[in-house]
Amino acid sequence: MTATSQKNWVGEPSELLRVGEGFRLADVDPSSTPGYDGGKKTAQEDLESGAAELDELQERLFAESRSEATNASVLLVLQAMDSAGKGGIIRHVVGSVDPQGVALAAFKKPTAEELAHDFLWRIEKRLPEPGFIGVFDRSHYEDVLIGRVRSLAGADEIERRYGAINEFEKRVSERGTRTIKVMLHISPDEQRERLMERLERPDKHWKYNPGDVDERALWPKYMDAYQLVFERTSTPWAPWHVVPANSKWYARIAVQALLLEALERIDPQWPAATFDVEAEKARLAAS
């Protein structure tokens, strides 16, 4: 990586954070800041310079996709326990990109119509078109996370879904979409603090749901479900990354760095003109 926003990284974030062989979620410290050689202030500066880089790379990606030379797009899948900071990533990292180049899909509790279809039906419809950065705020992984923890589906069906997800994501990859899957990892104590803040501030009450406390009791079950998801669905074509997220500033630059790396690997180029530039200048001048 050579971009200025990435000068404070020791190693490549995609390598450092990727779920590989023998990964254990329990070994990840949610308060750590792996690979980043700087603090909150430096991170803020890097986030700003990274924002400009990300914006330009996306515009190039879009421009190149118009030329039909490529189908490339990027898909960021965000999963996390409540209050882990998905919203902050979308606002502060994704929000720096021209809205015309972003396709955001927030997946809520499935509707009756969605439940009548396979779990991937609603996902397929929201895949990013060429040139876009797609962002999934929750995703098909809900169907193997809360789906497992709350027994919304049987064990056989959950098992089937891991395989279906891998095949689906492979097809997505073959079509030109680079998928980056991110779990924002916070600790239960950090979550308590963040939920408490929502209770203490009247302008945050609307974000609080009493059900959040009930979910906290299931924390170990959720962590087990994530561990299984990582073992079964971290593939070469759609790897998982666990981003320690107790420090919001770290989570933000880490996810930004993952996006920057993905775009730099695509290395989109401004497409050449498909018309005679000088002739068009003459036509335009005469018009």
Next chain:
Amino acid sequence: MTATSQKNWVGEPSELLRVGEGFRLADVDPSSTPGYDGGKKTAQEDLESGAAELDELQERLFAESRSEATNASVLLVLQAMDSAGKGGIIRHVVGSVDPQGVALAAFKKPTAEELAHDFLWRIEKRLPEPGFIGVFDRSHYEDVLIGRVRSLAGADEIERRYGAINEFEKRVSERGTRTIKVMLHISPDEQRERLMERLERPDKHWKYNPGDVDERALWPKYMDAYQLVFERTSTPWAPWHVVPANSKWYARIAVQALLLEALERIDPQWPAATFDVEAEKARLAAS
């Protein structure tokens, strides 16, 4: 208006720019900056403070919409000749709002499926949900603009569409959506300069389309079509605004001011908690 970003306006932008009785597009100078008592530098500062205000107002709108106390949303309809700056408005004005609160729809040349339906079919599907700022980059007005200029529909059908649009927009308004229709108005000379810049910069070639020069020859016909659109579809529930756009900085603060005014009139409030805050604090602390 009381917000700090609006202190340099003399009069309300919505009044100054609104298409009312006897409006003549031909009388609007695309280089003018009506009502704004400042220059480019001041406008840049105002745009920044306005961005923060817009972001907070949208978040309040979203929060209030979750409480079921309101269905309110805002819809910005952008129409313009090519290169007039729609993209810049989306990037620099809309882009300051949290992406989670924006629903952007870019309407291109209709597909075969869309053409098989009434022209409002594809529009209805992209209306913003409560709490969102919807943005239409082109819209159903293409069907009475290029539709008329290029005779894509007969005179009777165009006539029918004006009425259909008014009824449609009334229904949208009654459902809680505040529609702001904006035509960005540039001069043919300004357009020539902007298109020439696209030809001169290799990183802008992808934005240039030789068909743009052909459309320039139809400029007077387009202006006539816009004039008719204004006469037939500027209604109390969905008024048109003509924003002089030769100065990009003016167009941006003007559209931002229109959005701010609309949101200030809705005056969204943080909703009250629907749970016992103290009891939840105790539950959370014990969890």
